[in-house]
Structure formats: C-alpha cells, structure tokens
Amino acid sequence: MxxxxxxxxxxxxxxxxxxxxxxxxxxxxxxxxxxxxxxxxxxxxxxxxxxxxxxxxxxxxxxxxxxxxxxxxxxxxxxxxxxxxxxxxxxxxxxxxxxxxLRKDNVPESNESCYLSFQIPEKEGMDDSIDGWLRIRVFPYHNDVALRLWEAGAALAEYFLDHPFLLKNMHVIELGAGVGLTGLVIAACCNPSSVYLTDYTDVCRNNLRHNLEINRKWLARHGVSSDQIAEGYLEWESFAHPTGLTVNEMNDDPAMVSFQRAQVLIAADVLYDVSVIDSLVLVVKRFLTQQSNRQRKEVIFAITRRNMNTFNLFLDHLRGHGIHCTYLAKSCENLIKMFPCNFFQGREDVQVAQLRLTAFHDDDVR
Ligand SMILES: C[S@@+](CC[C@H](N)C(=O)[O-])C[C@H]1O[C@@H](n2cnc3c(N)ncnc32)[C@H](O)[C@@H]1O
Missing domain, CATH: 1.20.58 (Methane Monooxygenase Hydroxylase; Chain G, domain 1)
Known part of the structure; x- marks a missing residue:
C-alpha cells in the first residue's frame, strides 16, 4: 500500500x-x-x-x-x-x-461503551506504539450528556495545545469535565502543576475515574504523575450556595481545596441548561473573587453556539455579577484538528472566552 x-x-x-x-x-x-x-x-x-x-x-x-x-x-x-x-x-x-x-444490532444499546483513541504529538524519543494513544471511554448511544465527548471539549483541548503557555505551571480546575478528554490532554501537553477534573453524577464520575486509570501509563509517558491529576465532586448549584460549612469541613473537601488553590478555571460546553446558569456564574464569581497574593485567577470557557437565548441569558447573568466576557478565539475552525470525531457542530461554532471581573484592572496584578 x-x-x-x-x-x-x-x-x-x-x-x-x-x-x-x-x-x-x-x-x-x-x-x-x-x-x-x-x-x-x-x-x-x-x-x-x-x-x-x-x-x-x-x-x-x-x-x-x-x-x-x-x-x-x-x-x-x-x-x-x-x-x-x-x-x-x-x-x-x-x-x-x-x-x-450476521450481527444483530439494529437497536442501539444505551449501556454499550467503546473507546475514542487519539495520537497526540509526543515529546521527542517516544515510540509510536499503541500505548502512546490517549483512550477515552464513551457511551455513544446513551442520553447522558456527560458520557460522550462534545465539540467544545475537543476544541478547548485543541486551543490549549496551541496555547500551552496559558496553563504552564498553573493549578487548573475544570467544571463539567464529562469524559475527561480536555483535562487529560492539558495535563499531558501543557505542563500545568496540577489538573482537577470535576463533575457531579456517579455515572459520570465512575467513567471519569476509568478514563484517568486507563491513561495512567500514557500520562506517565508525558511526565505526569498520579498526584498531578485527579477528579472530584463539584455540583454548581450546591457549590454556589454553600450551606454554612465550617473551615475544617471546607479544608476536608478536596474539591474546595482544589478550587481555592487553582489559578485557572476551565469549562467546555456547560451552557445549555438555563436553570443552572445563575449558579454556574456564581461559581465563576466565587473563583474570581478569591484573588490572593496579587495573583490573577483566570477563567476560560469553550462555548458552543447553539441557542442564542441561552447564551444571552449567560451574558446577562455575567453582567449582573460584574463579570466581563472577551473572546480569545471567536471561532475554533483554524485550530489543528487533533480530535476528528463525529460532532454535530463544526469547530467554527465553538468560541473560547475569557471571563474577568469588570472592576479588575490590569495594573492591579503581576
Ligand atoms: C455537554 S457536557 C460537556 C462535557 C465536557 N466538558 C465536554 O465538552 O465534552 C456538560 C457537562 O456538565 C456537567 N454538568 C451539568 N450540570 C452540572 C451541575 N449542575 N454541576 C456540575 N456539573 C454539571 C454534566 O454532567 C456534563 O459532564
């Protein structure tokens, strides 16, 4: 051939x-x-x-x-x-x-899982064997949005592969991590200090843990140790409206510790359920308002443009909470397509946005 x-x-x-x-x-x-x-x-x-x-x-x-x-x-x-x-x-x-x-599988089986595999450019000297593939377990026929990979998750990973310096030596936390592709890719390729992936349902977190486990060798090949990447529970509504946790209780909650330590908060395709948009914005505000040691906290979202009403509602809530949205990429179509999965929408429909406090002046930090 x-x-x-x-x-x-x-x-x-x-x-x-x-x-x-x-x-x-x-x-x-x-x-x-x-x-x-x-x-x-x-x-x-x-x-x-x-x-x-x-x-x-x-x-x-x-x-x-x-x-x-x-x-x-x-x-x-x-x-x-x-x-x-x-x-x-x-x-x-x-x-x-x-x-x-001869196969009798005309009806899709919702519990059937399979893997998406990707070969990410590797550091010099790494071999080209199948162990060099990132594997992501998905449930392509399940109706739970957390069990499949979305355009924005792939596009955000591609964006950070193109801009790894944004995460270098940073503690990163991800909201709504889903199957974990974005977090795994940035952990391996962008040299962050740590990556903490969060989501909330048991079924999603079990799958997330599975994807972390099966990629341990792949992560190790990229110099990522097991304590540099983890997953945990963070549900936006309960996190946005905490019910009087004591300082000790907060210090015992791994998600809270990672949230406080993180310098960069990322999320992909988390704007679709209008009922939780205000909570999500409150989580972002809580993150941005814990500026400490004159070190800026960054929030970077990948947003798939679907329903303009939902998107405008998000912008309204951001404005209402004094958060400004600027685009790092108005479209992701020119990024190198590392994850050529079968998505409903193209990379041109995905934007990468930075969220900052409106009152926050550049002179104040760094
Ligand atoms: C459309 S998926 C995107 C998953 C992944 N970021 C991607 O781009 O492939 C949305 C994710 O947000 C999570 N999510 C939705 N509502 C949530 C909530 N209230 N608290 C925490 N996570 C939530 C879902 O479980 C799901 O993993």
Missing part, C-alpha cells in the same frame, strides 16, 4: 492523519471513506478493498470504536462501491461484509 498525503483535495482533513486514526476517533463515516479514497492510493481495486478490510479489522478490538459504528462503516463503503458499479471482490472485504451482516 502506498500512502500519499494530500491536503489540496480535501482541505478539511488534517494532513498526516491516516484512515485508521479517523476510524479510532469515530469520525463521521463519510469523512473516513472520503479520507481513505482520497489519501490512500493503490495499484488496483482488489488491493484497495483488501486494505480497507484490514484497516477496519485492526480497529476491531477492546479499545476500538463501537461495533455498530464499524458495521455501518463497512456497509456504507460497500454501498458506495456498488453505486459506482463495483462489488466487494476481495476475500478480506467479502468476509468482513459477511461477518458484519
């Missing part, structure tokens, strides 16, 4: 990412097939079909994408061949088609 990389014919496909990487990230099926047909060149159709079958088979493992996804990929590839007057001629492809056709 000869490989030819091109970006001229398919500018939206990241150069240097081969078909397998797209499949392991569960990119859109159309994008995977388009990538395979444009980027990979073969001597004949037989060889091309064999290669496709072998690539798919190599992704069919414990840490691979969902089998339902792989089945749809194979059937769509064959449909496309048929539309173009070809048939599944190679033995490997014919066997694969038979195998997937």
């Amino acid at each position: 000869s490989l030819r990389k091109t970006s001229a014919t398919a500018p939206h496909l990241a150069v240097g990412i081969d078909t397998k990487k797209y499949i392991l990230a569960m990119a859109s099926i159309e994008e995977v097939i388009e990538h395979f047909r444009i980027v990979e060149t073969f001597d004949d159709k037989y060889q091309q079909q064999n290669a496709f079958a072998h690539i798919v088979e190599s992704c069919w493992n414990e840490f691979g994408p969902s089998q339902r996804y792989l089945k749809r990929l194979v059937l769509q590839y064959v449909n496309q061949l048929e539309r173009e007057g070809e048939a599944a001629e190679s033995d490997a492809l014919s066997e694969l088609v038979l195998h997937v056709s």
